Amino acid sequence: MTSIRHMRRAAICSAALLACAPGLASAQDSYFFAFGGAVLNGDQGASGLISPAPATPPGQNSSVDTDYDTGFQFGLGVGRSFGSLADGVGLRGEIELSYADADADTIAFSGNGPANEINVAGGIQSTTLFANILADFETGGAVTPYVGAGVGIGRFSQDLFYGGGVQVTDSDTAFGAQLIAGVAFEATETVTITADARYRRFFDIESNRFLPSGASSGVVSGDFSAFSINVGARIAF
Template identity: 45%
Template sequence: MVTRLILASAALTVSASALAAQSLSEGLYIQGFAGYSQLQSSDFSGTVNGSSQSVDTDFDAGFGLGVAIGTEIPQWSNERFGTRVELELSYRDSDVDSVNFSGNGPAGEANVSGDITQTSLFANVLVDFKQTGAFTPYVGLGVGATYSDLDFAYGPGVALDDSDTTFAAQIIAGVAYEIDPNLALTLDTRYARAFDVSSQRLAPNGTSTGTVEDDIDAFSVNVGLRYGF
């Protein structure tokens, strides 16, 4: 009787361990991240005051942060590769550094102020390259939508002050370091693009003088924590 109880207890322990391991590898996780973000130079082009013009814009380094919830897909994974899907909500903010309006010649504009903020919702697919150690490299691709809020001025008070929600995509490359079976530290780079972002160009009195648009590209380096349930 005692022997049977011992064997039954051992079997239950092994079964519980197996189920725990399965839940960690196939269950939900949540990840938070934050870091450095740099918008790439933009050439907002369009018709201003009846002619083709551009508002060339450079940006200061900014910041970004985000949160994602996801899971590994066992049917798309094996002992060498793990495939994850996740939903990501992120935000970035970058101040405008300089502006060159083509209608005023080659010199840069004075009195530049303001920023561009972006809020994005991405559906990501990521592939983990499973290793024997604690480090796991990964790459990913995401598609979704970005809400871009342009709010900057230059010269005597001319402004790009508008918002637009457009299709967006990103690529991701990073590495995770397993702190314990439930927690990992992540470091990644992301390159995101919001396509065809448009904005009105406003005169100092608030009158629209035309509409300009361009893609907005952002490069970021992020540190994060991923917790598995």
């Protein structure tokens, strides 16, 4: 129920962001958009009190640091252009819903020393909702660079395995932020092709850790971050 309330609040805040943005020009253009791409350099550094942890002094946190293989993401949403913020700079607002998936590559558990763990498997999936603000740098031609930032919420499902059957697994809801930089090409009056890079970070994602016997050995929590390259399209209406 808590995650549902978080998602509902994020949706209400996102809608309010678009509805209350100032009408900086008489024409206000709305659009649908969709994108997809590769998620690169995903990682999560989590820590917590783990028992037993032979290489960690008693009472101190152990760390479970995970690097992920290249994954994928896709998203869609609705946006609105609010005209010119300044000479040659346009302002847009968006509500974005996206999904991402990546498999684990390496896991390092401090309780077993500095070497990476063996028999690594599993991965992480997320469904995220963002409210974005973007600035378009108008060139007078068909190509328009843009930058933006967003805040949002994500629902994460993590299921990692390593060693002789240790499992780190749970679902959790976390707040996050993203930075966006890209370029748009106006293909027709209503269709715009986009390519962008995004950096996302979500904070304090918790997971339970279980021993091969199935007994709980503690909870670890940490931030998840990832960089992605995407292509997409905007369709004005």
